[in-house]
Amino acid sequence: MTRAALPPIAARAASVGSSPVRDILALTARPEVVSFAGGLPAPELFDAEGIRAAYDRVLAEAPARALQYSTTEGDPQLRAAVAARLSGRGLPTDAGDLLVTTGSQQALTLVAHTLLEPGDTVLVEDPGYLASLQCFAAAGARVVPVPTDDDGLEPAALEEIAARERPKLLYLVPTFQNPTGRTLPAARRRAVAEAAARHGFRIVEDDPYGELRYDGEPVPWIAALPEASDRTVLLGSFSKIMAPGLRLGFLRAPAGLLRACAVAKQSADLHTSTVDQAAAARYLRDRDLDAHVARVRTAYRERRDALLDGLPDALPPGSRWNRPEGGMFVWVRLPDGHDAARLLPTAVAHDVAYVPGAPFYAGEPDPATLRMSFTAHPPEEIREGLRRLAKALSGTPAEN
Structure with missing residues (x-):
């Protein structure tokens, strides 16, 4: 019997590449590697005892409910708790404004599925969150980068690009951005909100790091601004403040869009665990949880400072980097002529790793940039990692 060829993979799936960050994590899984690559919370800081006790109580007191199918919108008690936390941080929210998702990445996928037709234009920060580029590519969207500077997205560039491109939505991480760690100032947030109102696009405000502040004062959400309240979707997550293995996130959206996202979620997984x-x-x-997050912030602040204190001796003269007020990342630019991707294998041979910056760009990449995460290692390991990085970047041969 002649066997016919199988149909090809859908073009939209075939066009989406693997995450370079995930690929680097696989290469650096050896325990001896000091990795500044992954944006991983510190496992030794998880409240494993408290989480285990919560599961024990749930399974002892209401096993039938906990192990049964549930509603798509999410556990009413969890939605109420999230609403109370958002309201307490300056964004009045009801439980009915929220949809619980399987991580905030699913929330972004649901929004893209609900709002975007193939060929629609999406604006993104450049550089920006890598997985968002994958998500929008899978949706068949046309991604247009908006330039950034040391304070994040440039409002004048956004205004010019929005007028020209007529986008359907803007995606950004305004607080402790991934990959740069930058925070968009209040005046720029208002400019973003006004541009959205003027040009008729929606805003997807992703906030996975907002509670990890070490210095400075909180900046109000874009979703809290009157100009943007009817057109902003806020994405949140428990991954950075409780545990990423729970895969619990949420989205807050205006009623019509929230209902559409709930229907999209029904077709994806019925409901989150x-x-x-x-x-x-x-x-x-x-x-x-606030006391737990305060302990995490104290530890992460020490780790951030250890990284920043050691960078002058670890990097080539002429390198530049920022000092984020929170989050998990420091953004580095090596001197002209350096290529962070080309240097990475040498670093890995010295048992240290980072993420080259080029994959984070939707536009023309800067090969001299790289992202360093400081949360996964205590200060003494960070200092050792920087010593290894200094040897790698100076051309010192790796020890066998």
Whole structure:
């Protein structure tokens, strides 16, 4: 019997490349590697005891509910707790404004699925969050980069590009951005909101790092501004403040878009894990998450400072980097002529790693840039990693 050829993979799937960050993590999984590559929370800081106790209580008190199918919108108690936390941080929110998602990445996927037709234009920060580029590519969107500077997205450039391109939405991470760690000032946030109102596009405001502030004062969400309240989707996550393995996120959106996202979620996974939602809701009732986050912030501040203190001796003369007020990342630019991607294998041979900056660009990449995460290692390991990086970048042969 002649066997016919199988149909090809869908073009939209075939066009989306693997994440370079995930590929680098696979290459640097050896325990001896000091990795500044992944944006990973520190596992030794997880409140494993409190989370285990929450699961124990849920399974002891209401096993039938915790192990059963649930509603698509999410656990009512968890949604109420999230709404209370957002309201307490300056964004009045009701439980009915929220949809619980399987991580905030699913929230972004649902928004893209709901709002975008193939060929629609999406504006993104340049450089910006790598997985958002994958998400929009999978949706068949046309991605247009908006230039940034040391304060983040440039309002004048946004105004000019929005007038020319007529985008459907703008995606950005305004607080402790991935990959740069930058925070968009309040005046620029208002300019973004006004541009959205003037040109008729939606805003997707991703905020996975907002509670990890070490210096300075909080800046109001774009979603809290009157000019943007009817057109902003806020994405949030428990991954950075509780545990990423729970895969719990949420989106806050105007009613019509929220309903459409709930329908899209029904077709994706029916609902997020019932038992994980119930355990998270129980944890928020029984434990003091704010106190836990304060402990995490203290540890991360020390790690950020250890990285910043060591960079002058680790990097070539003429290198530049920023000092983020929070989050997980420092953005570095090596001197002209350096290529961070080409130097990475040498660094890995010295048992240290980072992420080259080029993949984060939707426009013309800067090969001299790189991202360094400081959260996954304590200060003494960070200092050792920087010593290894200094040897790698200076051309010192790796030890066998």
